[in-house]
Amino acid sequence: MDQSKEQRILNSVSYNAVKGDPESVLDCIDKYCSQKEWAMNVGDEKGLILDNVVKEADPTTALELGTYCGYSAIRIARLLKPKAHLFSIEFNPEFVPIAKEIIEIAGLSDKVTILEGHAQDIIPQLKSKYDVDTLDFVFLDHWKERYAPDTILLEECGLLRKGSILLADNIIYPGAPEFLEYIRNHKRFECTNYPSHLEYMKVEDAMEKAVYLG
Numbered sequence: 001m002d003q004s005k006e007q008r009i010l011n012s013v014s015y016n017a018v019k020g021d022p023e024s025v026l027d028c029i030d031k032y033c034s035q036k037e038w039a040m041n042v043g044d045e046k047g048l049i050l051d052n053v054v055k056e057a058d059p060t061t062a063l064e065l066g067t068y069c070g071y072s073a074i075r076i077a078r079l080l081k082p083k084a085h086l087f088s089i090e091f092n093p094e095f096v097p098i099a100k101e102i103i104e105i106a107g108l109s110d111k112v113t114i115l116e117g118h119a120q121d122i123i124p125q126l127k128s129k130y131d132v133d134t135l136d137f138v139f140l141d142h143w144k145e146r147y148a149p150d151t152i153l154l155e156e157c158g159l160l161r162k163g164s165i166l167l168a169d170n171i172i173y174p175g176a177p178e179f180l181e182y183i184r185n186h187k188r189f190e191c192t193n194y195p196s197h198l199e200y201m202k203v204e205d206a207m208e209k210a211v212y213l214g
Ligand SMILES: CCCNc1ncnc2c1ncn2[C@@H]1O[C@H](/C=C/CNC(=O)c2cc(-c3ccc(F)cc3)cc(O)c2O)[C@H](C)[C@H]1O
Pocket: 040, 041, 042, 065, 066, 067, 068, 089, 090, 091, 092, 095, 117, 118, 119, 120, 141, 142, 143, 144, 146, 169, 170, 173, 174, 198, 199
């Protein structure tokens, strides 16, 4: 059985990246996906926006919806202060071991816990099973039509506090119209749009930041 694209990305990282160096892992993935095979990592351009919002949030507890290969988990975790932690939810069993290995190569396994399953099933367990109080930062990058329902679920589960920062990828392409409609019309969110480009392409895209006002 020939390898998947995600396995080829792991091979490239395993062969080319410097062990324990997150930047070299990110550079390796960006190089591979811009030169060899496109993949839906947030990428280097939108990655800078992600970096800046994570620095602004300076989270103790962060959540990511949609681990995929672990690229954005590495971007986030490399910026976390000591004792801070990132939970990343991924439901495709094929991607979980690949992401774990890539995060291990980056030397960030202690900062990231990948939770395998559907976000809508795991979010309600975060407090009881994973000892989460509230979330300081949430990165949404899973199925786009799940952004809105899972944001509502986060609020309903009491996981958002005054000042919690949400950041959503792909506002323009593939787009998340229901989420945008919901978050911009919901009085308890303060929204900011960050125009950018689709990863590794000249196509317009954008990210949306939403600060929960409590
Ligand atoms: C129902 C379960 C929901 N709950 C879930 N619970 C847990 N994990 C979930 C859930 N739903 C999905 N996931 C996981 O998250 C990941 C999915 C990510 C999805 N991302 C896109 O579709 C996208 C497309 C393009 C794109 C742009 C241009 C193109 F031409 C083509 C594609 C670009 C982008 O930046 C994109 O992020 C991962 C693959 C998938 O297993």
